[in-house]
Amino acid sequence: MLRSNWSAVRQSGAETHKEIHSLLQASVSVLFHKQSSDRQDGVRNEDSFKRSVLGCRLWIRTNILTCNDIGSRRFIKATLMEMGAMTWKSRFSSRHMLWLFCLVWSTIEAQIRYSIPEELKLGSVVGNLAKDLELGLTEIYERKLQIASESGKQYFGIDLGKGELVITDRVDREQICSTVVKCTLTLEAIIENPLQMYRVEIDVQDVNDNSPFFLNNQIVVNVEEARTPGARFRLETAKDPDINSNSLQSYALSKNEYFVLSVKNKDGTKIPELVLEKALDREKQSTHNLVLTAVDGGTPARSGTTAIIVRVQDSNDNSPVFEKTSYKLKLPENAKRGTVILTVKAKDADEGINSELIYSFEPITPASIQNLFSIDPENGAVTVKDDLDYELVNSFQFEVIASDKGASPLEGLCSVELEILDVNDNAPEIILKSLPKPVREDAAPGTVVALIGAKDSDSGDNGKVKLSIQPGLPFTLKPSISNYYALVTVSTLDQETFPKYTVEIMAEDSGTPPLQSKTQISVEVLDVNDNHPVFLQSSYVIYVKENVNAGNVLCTVSASDPDQGENSKISYSIIDSQNQGISVSSYFYINSENGSIFSMHSFDYEKMKVFQLRVQAKDHGSPSLSSNATVHVFIVDQNDNAPAVIYPSTFMGSVSHQRMSRSVKAGHLVTKVTAVDADSGHNAWMSYRLAEATDASLFSVTFHTGEVRTKRSVSEQDDSSQRLLIEIKDNGEPVQSTTVTVDILIEDGFHEPISDFTHKHTEPEKKSSKITLYLIVSLASVSLLCLLTFLVLLVKCARGSRGGSSCCVRRSDSEYKNPNRNLQIQLNTDGPIKYVEVLGGDMMSQSQSFGSYLSPMSEFSDFTLVKPSSTTDFTNTLSVLDASLPDSTWKFESQQVSRDAQSV
Template identity: 40%
Template sequence: TCIIAILSALTLTAVDGGKPPRSGTMQIIVNVEDINDNIPVFSKSLYKARVNENAPPGTSIIRVQASDPDEGVNGEIVYALVNHNNDKHVDSFLIHPETGEITVKGDVDYERKNAVELRVQAKDKGHKPRPALCKVLLEIVDINDNVPKISVTSLVNTVKEDAPIDTMVGMITVTDSDAGKNGQVTLKIQGSASFKVQNSYNNYYTLVVNGPLDRERASEYNVTITATDEGTPPLSSTSVITVHVSDVNDNAPRFPEPVINVYVKENSQIGAVIHTVSAFDPDVGDNARITYYLLESSKSGPVTSMININSDSGDILVNGPLDRERASEYNVTITATDEGTPPLSSTSVITVHVSDVNDNAPRFPEPVINVYVKENSQIGAVIHTVSAFDPDVGDNARITYCLIESSKSGPVTSMININSDSGDIHSLQSFNYEEIKTFEFKVQATDSGVPPLSSNATVNVFILDENDNSPGILAPYSELGSVNTENIPYSADAGYFVAKIRAVDADSGYNALLSYHISEPKGNNLFRIGTSSGEIRTKRRMSDNDLKTHPLVILVCDNGEPSLSATVSIDVVVVESAGDGKTPFRHAPIKEESFSDLNLYLLIAIVCVSVIFFLSLISLIAVKCHRTDSSLGRYSAPMITTHPDGSWSYSKSAQQYDVCFNSDTLKSDVVVFPAPFPRGREITVQKYVDYEQSNAIEIRIQAKDRGYNPRAAHCKVLVEVEDVNDNIPEISVTSLVRTVKEDAPIDTMVGMITVTDSDAGKNGLVTLNIQGSAPFKVQKSYKNYYTLVVNGPLDRERASEYNVTITATDEGTPPLSSTSVITVHVSDVNDNAPRFPEPVINVYVKENSQIGAVIHTVSAFDPDVGDNARITYYILVDMLCCMLPNQYF
């Protein structure tokens, strides 16, 4: 059945010749039928594919594809394999008639045939089908299915243990039936550093000495050789070669210990054997026959006058009278020498210790020891450790300690104890500085000799004060919760004396140095107290708005660590007249006729404190006077108050200024301080302001009078934060290639880099540069995005990696910069040929040399790495010689 296609529609019109002319029309439709006039066309005329020789049936290899522009069955294609030559290898493959997919049908064997050419026919389904052909070249991939075989062609009987490196031991050949890399074999030795294999030619190897041999450690070596091919997966085989090692005199006699300690009494008889030394030589025969003798020591002098040795037996004898007080020990060097050729020897140091008698008493480093102990220290704590020295040894130098009562300090054993062995002095009580400030006792050190000897040392213990006493309020005031009352007249001027708080502290030093503060109410603007004097005075005159009764809480603190304190409550009552202001509890600053002992102590402490702070106070007053002008007398000092809601208020004269913030996070960032002059109020920065967190801050200011019904006004202050260049650029490597080939062309991309700067404006504009002469450069892609590219020739043999230092610098004033180091690894390409050290090599060999003997080893060097540096050697036929070289080598 043919598919009918509409090509076009035509309109036919007929007109007569009358007047007026008349006409008629009709529509003509033309249909075109398809015929099979196109042959299928393959996408390629030659297809290439690879298949493993062990591929199972059904394994897909390749899919061929042909197209036919005809329609219907004329364009439907059927695929088939064409075997004109009756090649039996073609029968191992199958093609799908519709998809064109070629799969494995039977056995595929590389050893039988390593390549198969298939002819594929594509034919349409038209009435008269039209075929087309293409070729498919299948390469059979060899698999590694043969293990290497190792053969030892020659082997020496024995190898001397002093054989030099590269001494030949045997000849080895290895074969592998596979092809390509599957047949390329590498020979290695397992677990032995004494031998190695060297590749002579192709799969011919020599077994040579690779390290020092030791017959005493191993008289024979079982060398395990492994042959591994380069297939995937690699196959290997092993062979064990036994190498016998002959002995040479390469071992000196050895003492069991390099240093030997011998103890002898100083009253030993001359000729007594005090020790016997014995050295061992692992060699045999004359090489192991040992003689002994002494070496004179420059440190111990002529020891042979005191010590001697039997050259055959090694017995060490007393040769003279020993005296420990003259020499407590003798360092004797003994030499043991064998009779080998050449003879070898070794030495050992014997320290002869002369036993002591107890003729030295223990000695303390100092006759008087001062110990400082904090009061209230824990009971049982070690307050000091005494240590005495006894030049004797053993029990004669073993020291025990004990306490000796002192008549000055009384029974010290109730306060301290001593560890008889360690000398640790322990406290038996917690010391109170206010009760005892120092005491003395003696410590006796006694050795354990016979008879025992001893010596004494005096120990002075000083108790250090701690701040463990709170200040005590002196009469007439009390800190026991009662409230004291003081009256002041309404007309009292600024500086009017209200009361004087006196307190004492039982501690000493800074722990007893007291300071006075008004604790409540906070931010009091009517009264002040002398920090060191304790005098309470008015800060200004009374006003109608002030309360009639002012409860004050006075805090008295010492200067200890931590500080201790006491409080006293005073109600200051404002009375109308001066006569009503007299109370029996009021203390005017008048001179007292007499002082009690306690008051005198307080006065001395106050004078000492005043002297310490005198210069600071004068400097502070001078600075404040310098900053005030002639109108200062008309303005009182501003008061700073913190409200419960967290806002600040500032009061001065009859006006109050409240500061409110529109953001809780900014309350501690900006604080308004009123200026002490008529020029206005200042807003200053209290904490660090960061443009990157907020570039503008809005502050609401409230001004409120202090009338009966206070009235307030508000304003807003918009603080614009200007950016400063306080952020360094940050460099980030977003992508980086693992390796760059050393033949990479210019502008090859290596990585992507981004740089950011948190600042604004020019402070955030960053320029990226490379430091040094690395063959790379950065190119700007978009804004702060850069690419790192190759800018010059690379050479892996000269530098396998480059540490590229990139610097990012902003345009701020002053500019800030940061650096980042990017490591670029360069991969190898095969751009270097192997090089021989010399172009001509002369080798001399004796005639009648054994077949398989190594007459020379040539070595070429290739600076490349990996497979590019793996070198194989072979002999070229020399046409100038009458004999072919490969007949002999």
Template identity: 40%
Template sequence: MDLPWKLLIPWWWGAETLVLLCFRYMVKGQIGYSVMEELEKGTAVGNLAHDLQMDPRSLFNRKFQINFDTKTQYFDINTKTGILFIRNKIDRDELCGSSMTCEIKLGIVLDIPLEVFQIEIQVLDMNDNSPVFPKDKTILKIVESSVPDAEFPLEAAYDPDVGSNSLCSYELSPSAFFSIESPFEYKSKSLVLVLNQALDREEQSFHLLTLTAADCGTPKRSGTTQITIFVQDANDNAPTFSHPIYRVSIPENYAVGSLIVVLKATDLDEGENGMIEYSFSSIAPLNIRQLFKIENNSGKVRLKGLLDYEDKKHYEIHVQAKDTAQLPMTGHCKVIIVVTDVNDNAPEIRISSLTGTVKEDSNPGFVIALFTVTDKDSGSNGKVRCQIPGNLPFYLDSKFSNYYSLVLKHNLDRELVAEYNVPISATDDGKPALSATAYIHFSVDDINDNPPLFTEELYFFSIAENILPGSLIFQVSASDEDSGKNAQIHYALLQSYVEGKSVSHFISINPDSGNLFSLNSFDYEKTQMVQFQVEAKDHGLPSLSNTANITVFIQDQNDNSPEVLPPLPISEMVWRSMKVGHLVTKLRAIDADSGYNAWLTYEVDPTSNTTLFSIDSYSGEIRIARSIKETEETMHKLLILVKDHGQPPKSTLTTIVINIVDTSEKKANDYIMVVKSEHQTTGPSEHLIIAIAVILSTLVFIVIFYKGFQIYMVFKDMDRQHRTEDFEYVRNDWTLFHHQKCSSGITPLYFTSHRDNNTTLTLHRASFNSSDRRIAEQLVLDNKDQGETSRDFEVG
């Protein structure tokens, strides 16, 4: 792109700069400056901050970088003023040689957001070099027989300046015999000395001339060389090349030692005067002699060194053919070698700027990295195509030649991919194509877009009711797919109530680990289940949270002893005529615990020292165990032990006294005395016994009458339609009581059973047999694991 340039010399640095292009995205503008070469360090070039339409502080805050396309860093920026200044003195002749244009391209890269500005600085030439000849003195030998208009090549002067400051004319000191023809007058010729008239050695054996080379700069600069011409005796014919100019094209990877061209010259003379030797002309520079060689006898030109198209694209070799006469004559030609480009340079990728992290909520179009791609080859060999894998959420964008940006295509998700290593592939259009690969690595910066998640939505566990305060009872766990503080979780109990108190009165939670601890014990008899919620909240801004529902089942412990239910059988008596199996009385007891802890068994304590009566282990029925002998003691004291099945078991001891009476006896001393507590070890005093005997003597008649009345009622109801009433109830400890009571007044029969998830208890309706006055019951126990079992009961 051709840009209008503005000359900036040190005292003009405050002038306005020219913003040439403005792009809507990423690339803000392309700015051009012009600067003279050889300016001192620190000389201002332009107010870059002003031309970029920003204040100097922004340049500093946005961490500007300068990318150079040269090895030497010629410029820098004053971060306080925004002035672009010269850092190292510029020698245009060294930097660009004889090229008519000399540009230095800078890439100004700013961060947050990533932007690139292309700065092109044209280095202007100043006339700081005079034309210089390769030699101060030039010696020519010309035979006197040379014809007028004969041409003799001269070494040209060299001026590294360009344009009007470069070499533009030659001038020869006045001479009747010689003149010059220069390429400035004849475009197709090199510098030659022309013979104007025939020479005569006898009249003048040598000629002294001064050749001046001048440029067109202001002021003019010039250089001279002294030419000494010796006139020699005639060697009639000089060697003549078949072509004055040879043109050859060879590739830059041409092998060393390979033949380039074969030169051919002829000489019409004979003998030594006609033998020809080939060599470089005296004007051939050293670099030509190092790169090529000429075989003296054959005239073959071969490659001696390595070529590089990117370094130099064509060469001119001045060759002379000289005969071997005593006074040799020479002929001259020029070999022009054109170097053709081959694809011997792979593209080069250089990362200019990179955002180390990219937020996962960055919008599409966000610039992640800037990089440049160059290829030293030319033509199609230097055309480069860049690409990245198509399955990535990015694309490449280019607004300037060789400048590329890696741009976000759509939103990222750090929880899916936490970091990227994007391969950048650059391939040229050469045959065969060469390529290079570079990687852009960056990580995705997390945002708090994921709430904590518990491992379970519902937690179930159980604890013992009397657990010690401070015990670890459970642990809840949540995880967060985010990272850093966004993944740090804080646990807390949400407000709920147990037994009228806050759940925090009973349970605490470690906010970091999620461990649950007991603070106070529970009472299973009051609370069998506790439900509450735990919240997990992360530390992000804003924070996100989630909850889990927790159900705690309170396990019963055997912390209650069996309790005998009233009314206790204060007194009982049996007739001596009653048979084995007769129901004397029934003891009823309950346990506030549940399960095995409430499963009760009854047994006669061995210390009772009687075998006349027995008690059913499960029903508590006391029956006559054997026949009553005539000699049987009239009073029997039974110690009954009621025990549960807890671990360890708890028990209660109660005492029952049974009196055996004859059928005709109606005495007050035949009574039953029930002592409930086993701890009653001391009896009343003698006077108290006498008082009790008097009172009981009065009551014995009432007792005997009551028993007779019971028997009467039984026989009375035998002819009736027997009615029974059934009912059952369930206590809070899940103990099933089934109660069937006959209207005849027979002592009720009670059944208890524990219900769990696998057992179903069924109690069938009783049948009544009037002949034997017994009640038949069937208890069916249906267990899912063991099948159905049943047990029949008879009550007399």
């Protein structure tokens, strides 16, 4: 029938509430029909189980409207069919299956709130927590799902393979919640990446697993024979740890003719009383034995019994009476031991021993109250016996009995209600819900580092907790859910400055006086490649001699990176560039690990005087960072070039031919030998001497200028053909030299002055002398102007050098070329020879060159203008500032000087 009903529903696709309800009714009917054939002795248990099923079915009927999932209805069907197939030998487990069925349904409705019966077996499934949190099975491991109990004891655990919440310890509702009706265990489910926390509540339902019981196996009741029917005698109350319907429900008294049982309900507690129904006759029967039975409302019901011994005595007919029937007072939880909090008073109208009173706790007073308080039996003073704790119990209610000392003691009763006042006696507790994780130094502000909670067992303002951290840190505490705070970043971090932070967390409650607690956590900062390598110098200067063999270490550049690990490892390289059309990398090599720069070729000063390298330092971070430094390599000149004669020209042969008149006087300038040296500085200083001569007494050669002059007048005996061998040496080490041969032909009457011409042209000679005078004055003026210009430029450049900037005295950029200048003056003050070279036009073009050689060894400064010559071969020599020489070579540039020089 069930299968056909279910098939009909599925085939029709019906999902209405009415059809689902009908299906459930049919399923339960089958279940009851199945059990009707069981044995007769199981009827009572069958009825009990049937009531449980009907109760669950009623609950399902009420809540079925919330379920539209066909999978849930299949689960209901399977569960009820399984229950219907069971025998009554497994009634108890069937009842638990019914509870589990209700549990699953409740979970579907309430999500992360579960309800379970107590005393389930270890390993029983409470619910699929991972599914309710919408977590996949792989996320359970990756996000580290874990649970924590607020009570401290762990009753539950997580099956990481399925994500189910299972029972790991015995769940005894009576032990956990005592008499509290609603018993809830609170768990905290925590997952990471990102960090989240959920509150999980588990309601523990009571199971009738305890029978009612009496503290004493027998109760003795003393009754005077004079007592009239209707007299009441209070009996001991039975106890049942269960709650609601499973708790104590009723009492039953064994049959007798003198007493009946009356049950009084006071504040939810059922108190049995023995009521005298028929007058007693001690002579006829002095003792009556009765049985009192306590029964709970569970299914099946449980019971407990105690014996009542009624002893018939003579009269003591006045009971003690208290001044007040109830006492109410308040007491702070920090009350010291021995403090008298109350004194109760009672009176007895009898006389003698029947009026003497003894004070005590009512027999059913819990032992926990009797351990905290004591009553003086003589004067009724209630005293604090042990330390109180508001956080454990915040109120007490008990009864005090005053009994007389008569033969048949009578009792008086009063109640005491004691409210405990909270005192701020518990310091806040700091709870780390997650250990702080290392944070990257480039983490954005607001990054969560840790989740921190606070708890205070006190109540009210005493339990309000505020968290704080020490100032000056790049972190702050941001309130989160409940009493939890998130430790987040508020500014950027710098691993190089602070690789690790120690954060001191302080918790303070709002009590008076406030209590505090502290704890420390460490936050590690992870390095990020955020620092460029830094060279020790922004530029390097290297001096290398020309003609040195390749493979030598020229210098070592070094850079540092404050980052850590791979981010701080540095590799060096040369950024390739062109220097006069030549690749720099073809001349130099750098060791990528230590920055050592090697030469790959020997250098020629006359071809290339300076190199400019750009060295790059790159770290191994991702992405990598780099920085550059400039390396200036100056080639130091070596004396590897011999002087070259440029005048007189020997282009047509190895000997230069000159003519001279025999009538010349001593000191006559026959010719001038002019030579140049491709080297520079001292290596380019040249000297001239007469190595060989046909007649050494006739001619002389000026040491510095190379002028060939007559030493005396030519005589008739002197040969008409004179050969001179002139040697030119430079000032280098080793000395380089060259020679030139000059043939001089002495002719008679060559340029001889004619007397008639002299006499006839006296006036023209006078005019010529005037022209000579004008020429001398012009040359002197030009010389003075050049000297003044030189001095002005020198003073101006000296001032500029003091100001830290360069004006007219500077190193030439771009390989020391300046095509925009028309005149260049080069002064060299090295050694004993002082000279100035005036170069006109572009350095790389055919320029006019004027050399002035000033000899400090003579009394007169000779100024010689030489024929224009080509400076193409010496461009680089004049374009580089040779800082390695004792005295610097300076280059002066002026358009005005250029014009003056050209005018000369």
